[in-house]
Amino acid sequence: RLNIPFNHPRRESLLIREKLVDGFRKGIVAPEGLIAHGRGECFDYILGEKTQEFALRAIEAAAAAILLANHPVISVNGNVAALVPEYIVKLAEESGALIEVNLFYRTREREEAIKQHLLSHGAREVLGVGEDASATIPELFSERRRVSPRGILIADVVLVPLEDGDRTEALKRLGKFVVTIDLNPLSRTARTADVTIIDNVVRAMPLLVEKVRELKGRDREVLKEIISRYNNNEILQEALRFISHRLVELASRELRIRV
């Protein structure tokens, strides 16, 4: 177990890594999930490791879409289960969304471990595990096509944090409204989804729960208005502009660290 000093400049980031490694040791995170996290970290570094304005706007639209949905579902993979189990449960409670395990690297053991992990964090029900994943999404050929007939199959809005591009496209073709959380504004998922929250899942999920709480009592017309004003292409463009401006600005500074 790593003992990270309190004043370590990269403490937060190292603690998040430890959560994932812990999840890997418990059989929740796939080995590939550790690599995927590294890619995310790189984008987070460039984004300044803060929730930016474009992410806040996407979070508002995501909250409105989830609240307007008739059958919202939160799709959970190994990384998300390891990083933010308590917020998955809170979001489900606040919004009435169902929780479904849906893995890219599907194994029965990992599905079960994730389900138990979520139940131990207070989830009432976890779909998509074992026999429950008895329906299939037509466009997909891998094991990911197996979904719960009570969950993703009949969902109108699906939250798919850290998703792979094929599945996002398949969900779109099925007519679902797709919300994602992805640090990479250039990923296929980020560019295919209806709402892309370009932020770290560890910062975005608590904010999404808070936003759902805030918007919950609002008139449906107000929520519809939020969605109709929202433009995901603009959000992706803003994220890329932010990254390029930030790099140009950093490139004009003294970068050497004197010790």
Ligand code: PTJ
């Ligand atoms: O548990 P499984 O079997 O379902 O597998 C999960 C992973 C994440 C391994 C699987 O879905 C996968 O391979 O995903 P990709 O295609 O690597 O996509 C992951 C995306 O999430 C990339 O665009 C990363 O930049 C991004 N990402 C990684 N960590 C975070 C993140 N986005 C937000 N928050 C993070 N902490």
